[in-house]
Amino acid sequence: ILNVEQSPQSLHVQEGDSTNFTCSFPSSNFYALHWYRWETAKSPEALFVMTLNGDEKKKGRISATLNTKEGYSYLYIKGSQPEDSATYLCASTNRDDKIIFGKGTRLHILP
């Protein structure tokens, strides 16, 4: 079973500031890396799925990069807004179809 680690566990960011956090995963037999946004009392929603080394994806103010050789991905949020407060989950999979999640980074945006 994959070991997917996320850091930091929790993060407080002033509104308007930019921030980033990390997901690390085993690089051997890597196939795909997922990022999800999870608001309190809701269900996780997919942000990105990435498979290629060096891949970079963007959705509005949120972007993600992927390094499959060293086994990490960064999620960036530019100009944080109160609605960005959520838990951000990453998940990794090799070719065995098991999608394994990290424990998440809980982001709090301070007004």
Add this chain to the structure above:
Amino acid sequence: NAGVTQTPKFQVLKTGQSMTLQCAQDMNHEYMSWYRQDPGMGLRLIHYSVGAGITDQGEVPNGYNVSRSTTEDFPLRLLSAAPSQTSVYFCASSRAGTGNSPLHFGNGTRLTVT
């Protein structure tokens, strides 16, 4: 757009009772999975299925059974509930296996075992 539908939303069981958590999707997704969410533990994979008739174990399968007789449905069975199974359960589906399609989640079932 129903997406992934889980029932019930809440359930209280006594130790030793059995029950089935229902999950249905209307997106013709081949891949379906069950996760449990516990404080500080994130989402842990219980069982998954890459298509009708095929199921496999995830990270924490003990105490749970699944079956996949149709593409649409993926029920999770607790044969003899234990307090350690108190959790929030999420069903998720995606277009294909191999993990390169995003998961679509249901709204969750909150289970308490006393």
